[in-house]
Amino acid sequence: MPVQKTETxxxxxxxxxxxxxxxxxxxxxxxxxxxxxxxxRTVDGDNVFLNQRNLFDILARVSxxxxxxxxxxxxxxxxxxxxxxxxVLSLGTVVAAMLLLERxxxxxxxxxxxxxxxxxxxxxxxxxxxxxxxxxxAARAGWAAGSFLAAALLAGGWGAAAAPNGMxxxxxxxxxxxxxxxxxxxxxxxxxxxxxQPFIATLATMISIWGLAWLIPGESNARRNISTxxxxxxxxxxWLGSRIANVFPVPTLFFFGAVLVAHLVLRYTGAGxxxxxxxxNEDAARLSGVPVAGMKVLVYGTSGLLxxxxxxxxxxxxxxxxxxxxxxxxxxxxAAVVIGGTSLVGGRGGLPGTFMGVLMFGVLENxxxxxxxxxxWQRLVTGAIIVMAVLLQEGRLKAALHRSLRAVSKPLxxxxxxxxxx
Amino acid sequence: MRWRTPGWxxxxxxxxxxxxxxxxxxxxSGGNAPGGGTRRIIGFSQVTTAEPWRxxxxxxxxxxxxxxxxxxxxxxxxxDKTETQVQQMEGFITRExxxxxxxxxxxxxxxxxxxxxxxxxxxxFVLDRNVEGEKFTCFIGADNVEIGRxxxxxxxxxxxxxxKAKGNYVEVWGGFGTKPSADxxxxxxxxxxxxxxxxxVGQKVDCDWKLEKAQNFMESVLKLYPEIDLVYAHNDPMxxxxxxxxxxxxxxxKIRFLGIDGLPNEGVKWVKEGKLAxxxxxxxxxxxxxxxALKKLNGEAVPKEITLKTDTITQGNADKYSQ
Numbered sequence: 001m002p003v004q005k006t007e008t009x010x011x012x013x014x015x016x017x018x019x020x021x022x023x024x025x026x027x028x029x030x031x032x033x034x035x036x037x038x039x040x041r042t043v044d045g046d047n048v049f050l051n052q053r054n055l056f057d058i059l060a061r062v063s064x065x066x067x068x069x070x071x072x073x074x075x076x077x078x079x080x081x082x083x084x085x086x087x088v089l090s091l092g093t094v095v096a097a098m099l100l101l102e103r104x105x106x107x108x109x110x111x112x113x114x115x116x117x118x119x120x121x122x123x124x125x126x127x128x129x130x131x132x133x134x135x136x137x138a139a140r141a142g143w144a145a146g147s148f149l150a151a152a153l154l155a156g157g158w159g160a161a162a163a164p165n166g167m168x169x170x171x172x173x174x175x176x177x178x179x180x181x182x183x184x185x186x187x188x189x190x191x192x193x194x195x196x197q198p199f200i201a202t203l204a205t206m207i208s209i210w211g212l213a214w215l216i217p218g219e220s221n222a223r224r225n226i227s228t229x230x231x232x233x234x235x236x237x238x239w240l241g242s243r244i245a246n247v248f249p250v251p252t253l254f255f256f257g258a259v260l261v262a263h264l265v266l267r268y269t270g271a272g273x274x275x276x277x278x279x280x281n282e283d284a285a286r287l288s289g290v291p292v293a294g295m296k297v298l299v300y301g302t303s304g305l306l307x308x309x310x311x312x313x314x315x316x317x318x319x320x321x322x323x324x325x326x327x328x329x330x331x332x333x334x335a336a337v338v339i340g341g342t343s344l345v346g347g348r349g350g351l352p353g354t355f356m357g358v359l360m361f362g363v364l365e366n367x368x369x370x371x372x373x374x375x376x377w378q379r380l381v382t383g384a385i386i387v388m389a390v391l392l393q394e395g396r397l398k399a400a401l402h403r404s405l406r407a408v409s410k411p412l413x414x415x416x417x418x419x420x421x422x
Numbered sequence: 423m424r425w426r427t428p429g430w431x432x433x434x435x436x437x438x439x440x441x442x443x444x445x446x447x448x449x450x451s452g453g454n455a456p457g458g459g460t461r462r463i464i465g466f467s468q469v470t471t472a473e474p475w476r477x478x479x480x481x482x483x484x485x486x487x488x489x490x491x492x493x494x495x496x497x498x499x500x501x502d503k504t505e506t507q508v509q510q511m512e513g514f515i516t517r518e519x520x521x522x523x524x525x526x527x528x529x530x531x532x533x534x535x536x537x538x539x540x541x542x543x544x545x546x547f548v549l550d551r552n553v554e555g556e557k558f559t560c561f562i563g564a565d566n567v568e569i570g571r572x573x574x575x576x577x578x579x580x581x582x583x584x585x586k587a588k589g590n591y592v593e594v595w596g597g598f599g600t601k602p603s604a605d606x607x608x609x610x611x612x613x614x615x616x617x618x619x620x621x622x623v624g625q626k627v628d629c630d631w632k633l634e635k636a637q638n639f640m641e642s643v644l645k646l647y648p649e650i651d652l653v654y655a656h657n658d659p660m661x662x663x664x665x666x667x668x669x670x671x672x673x674x675x676k677i678r679f680l681g682i683d684g685l686p687n688e689g690v691k692w693v694k695e696g697k698l699a700x701x702x703x704x705x706x707x708x709x710x711x712x713x714x715a716l717k718k719l720n721g722e723a724v725p726k727e728i729t730l731k732t733d734t735i736t737q738g739n740a741d742k743y744s745q
Contacts, residue, residue: 040646048645053671057641220477221687223633223659228669318634319666323472325634369642372625375598 024340024356027392031360035367048370052247060249060317062362064089066355067251067310068333069340070258071184071303073354076337077266078299079279079346080191080198085307085333087209088183089326092176092311094213097224097321099163099172100237107216109163112175117156119178122185122301124151169236176312177305183209184304188297202300206330213323224321241316251313255358258306263351275299279346336361339389360389459492462719464712465514466495466523469551470502475706478685479525479550483708490716504531511535515542521715523708525549533557545718549707551601560714562707562728566602569702569732570609573680576700576734577610577652578617580678588619589651592643594636594664596656598628606656606682623647629660636663644671652678658689658701665697684735686745694740703743705730 039049048054068085075082098108125148132143162171183205190201217224226234243249266272274295277285286292307326315321340357342349364385368378471477480497487495496519500507504527512535514522522539526532529552537557539546545559552561581587593610596603614620624643629635636655644650644667653668655661661681668674678699681689689701707730714724735743 043648051645054645061638214472219471220474220481222472222474222477223688225662225691228666314634318637318663320633322633324632366642369627369639370646372642372646374625375628 018352023392024353024360024389027389028356028360028363031363031367035363035370038367038371040370049367054366054370056243056247056249056252058359058362058366059252059255060243061365062358063249063251063255064310064314064317065329065332065336065361066255066358067258067306067313068329069336069354069358070255070262070351071306072330072333072337073340073342073349073351074262074266074275074299075198075303076334076342076344077275077279077346077349078296079282080296080300081202081334081344082184082187082300082303082307083199083202083330084183084187084205084209085303085310086326086329086331087206087213088180088304088307089311089314089329090323091183091209091213091216092180092308093315093318093325094217094222094224094311094321094323095179095308096172096176096237096312096315097226098217099167099175100169100226100234101224103166104164107218111216112179113156113159113163115178115182116159116175117152119174119181119305120155121148121152122181124148126298169240172237173240173309173312176308178308180304180306180308180311181301182304184301184307185297187304188300191300192293192296210323210327217321217323222323226315226319226321228319237316238319239316240313241319251317254309254313258309259351259355262302266350271295271298276347279348281347332361335386339386357389360385462490462493462521462716463517463519464493464495464521464523464715465510465517465519466497466708467500467507467510467514467525468497469500469507469525469527471499472502474685474688475683475704476525479706479708482706483523483712486709486712490712493712493716495712500527502527504528507532508535511539515539515544519544520719521545521547523547523549523711523715525707526551526553529553545715547711547715549711556726559718560724560726560728562711562714562730564705564707564730564732566605566704567609567612568729569682569704570606570611571613572609572732572734573606573654573682573700573702574610574613576702577614577654577678577680578620580699581617581620581651585617586619587617590621590623590647590649591652591654592624592640592647592650592664593622593626594629594639594653594655594660595626596629596631596660603656610654623650629655629663631657631660633659633663633666636660637667638663640664640667641670644668644673650677652680654680656682658683658685658692658698661698661701662688662692684733684743686743690735690740690743693735693737694744696737700734700736703733703735705732 035049036047039047041047068089071085072082095108095112098106099112102108125144128147129140129144132140135143159171159175162168167175187202187205190196191198194201214222226237228238240250244253266275274285274290277290278292278295282292311326314325336357337349337354338344338357339360340349340353340355342353364382368381373381466483468476468480471480487493498510500510507524507527508531511522511524511532515538522544524532524536524546526536526548533553533555536546536548536553537555540557540559548558548561550563552563577591578584578587581589591614593607595607624647627639629639636659640653640663650673653661653664655664658681661679665674665679668677679697681692681698681701682704683689684701684703689698692698693701710728710730714728718724
């Protein structure tokens with residue numbers, strides 16, 4: 001193969017991403033400008049859109065889908081897709097509500113405690129495996145297995161002791177995330193080891209987990225309401241859906257945190273480079289020693305974990321666990337990722353774009369609701385904006401305009417020339 | 423690695439298979455039931471159970487069945503699919519059940535199969551949503567327009583009484599293009615639009631019967647309108663969602679919230695907690711359907727249509743509906 005003189009791929013990719021993010025930032029700025037201009041005013045003449053409360057409302061509103069979109073970005077970068085995130089979110093709301101409200105060994109606890117044991121074991125085992133990187137293979141495996149067992153027993157034992165009497169809120173959130181991790185890992189295993197197409201594998205879990213989310217609370221009592229009363233045990237949980245100092249939404253904190261951590265991992269760690277490598281060319285990645293299957297399980301697992309976290313936050317925001325909570329959210333998450341410039345083929349894109357994509361959706365939805373656009377107009381405009389935003393990236397809008405102009409003008413020219421020849 | 427099927431799984435599978443066979447026996451007409459009376463086999467095709475109201479519907483039907491030991495009720499869930507429901511109806515016809523209860527998904531796709539059962543001489547009781555034509559025994563359902571009217575009257579009472587009512591109200595829509603939403607709205611407006619002092623604020627937005635969508639919708643409405651006195655939502659969860667949005671900005675105490683459905687775990691509970699001012703019962707037709715079916719099988723006449731009564735549920739009478 002001829003040696004090509006190019007810049008390092010990382011730099012090219014970074015520049016491309018920054019450019020895309022800047023374009024998107026431009027798009028977002030335009031949207032905000034439109035919002036400020038068309039916004040209604042209060043009786044005192046204040047601009048409702050630019051009102052501080054409203055701007056933070058936008059952040060609060062997009063945080064759930066935003067967290068899903070972070071996991072989705074990772075999955076899509078490997079060339080996959082995760083359709084199950086909406087259902088996992090739903091399951092997360094249900095398990096969170098049940099762990100808060102119920103005592104004893106209810107189905108929610110029966111699901112959550114073993115998941116917690118598995119997740120703790122998996123995290124500890126993976127940690128030990130990485131830590132013992134230079135040890136002999138046998139010793140390394142031994143360390144990993146030992147850590148897995150120890151952590152699983154510890155966490156499982158704690159969960160089994162705590163769950164029947166009501167877990168503290170951090171335990172509830174950790175258990176919910178563990179359930180998500182388990183489902184995500186199942187997706188990963190189906191894709192990486194089962195050889196299923198990601199679309200099919202995650203479609204199947206999407207359907208099954210939706211069913212599970214209905215079965216666990218029981219169909220007749222599926223909506224579990226979490227009291228908003230002050231002074232009850234639910235108060236610390238409700239904090240997750242509230243505003244810090246009555247201003248900054250707590251779910252947004254998690255959203256920003258997830259974006260930041262995922263971005264740093266993608267950009268500065270070997271694991272991140274492997275994600276891009278798998279999406280870019282899976283066979284090449286495998287041949288150069290990337291543990292493709294393991295990475296996929298990790299990526300799908302992360303997506304599931306984040307989806308369940310979003311479920312816990314959803315439950316705190318809307319004060320309920322409900323099996324239909326996340327219905328259709330996967331499509332919004334995918335749309336935000338794609339608007340953000342991450343290629344559905346994999347290997348190209350990243351979190352800055354996704355972040356902008358999520359914000360654009362939030363601002364758009366907010367503007368449409370403030371100008372009291374009717375539902376079907378909202379839908380119509382949203383679809384059109386998706387198309388525009390995707391065309392806007394990388395100057396594709398210009399190219400598309402050129403192309404369509406040419407398509408119109410060429411036959412026109414030919415026609416005119418034809419006239420001349422006669 | 424090879425998998426061996428553990429014994430308990432095999433046992434479980436055969437148990438399921440056996441249960442299936444049991445359900446598959448053709449009814450022997452005239453056989454004696456454990457309760458003494460003539461054995462009655464009644465098929466029930468429910469459009470879906472993944473919905474709290476449907477679930478209560480099935481529970482109340484089952485509770486009524488326990489009063490009639492001679493009845494064997496075959497309950498089937500159509501998973502919200504017309505085709506499945508048609509198949510279930512065909513199954514009931516083939517098995518020659520004594521009577522059929524059906525709560526159809528929609529009228530167009532199920533009219534034919536209902537008519538076929540009726541022509542075969544099986545009494546068919548259509549519940550909640552109707553089919554077209556006349557080829558069924560009896561339709562039992564509630565009147566959403568009337569429920570809307572009751573809600574309207576209650577709203578007028580809360581805001582000052584007929585002729586004197588004053589204030590701004592928000593209407594939270596269920597699903598666009600669904601009959602229950604259209605009816606609940608038109609009944610409400612029939613009453614409320616007569617009041618010159620009442621003003622509707624906020625647009626017509628499709629909240630799809632969902633709590634969180636109503637909460638999001640109300641969040642915007644609250645920003646745009648500083649004066650809101652009442653919220654009328656087409657179901658209880660949406661009324662609750664609107665309330666939660668108002669709670670978040672400290673305005674819940676100034677607003678009265680009205681919902682519809684009155685399910686024990688939802689609306690009734692929220693009314694008891696003082697979160698909703700009132701809810702309006704949307705009664706389930708299952709129990710009445712079974713009673714009418716037995717009347718018909720015993721040779722009595724049944725009316726072609728039965729409208730179930732609604733009720734205004736407030737803190738005063740909520741206990742009666744919490745079961």
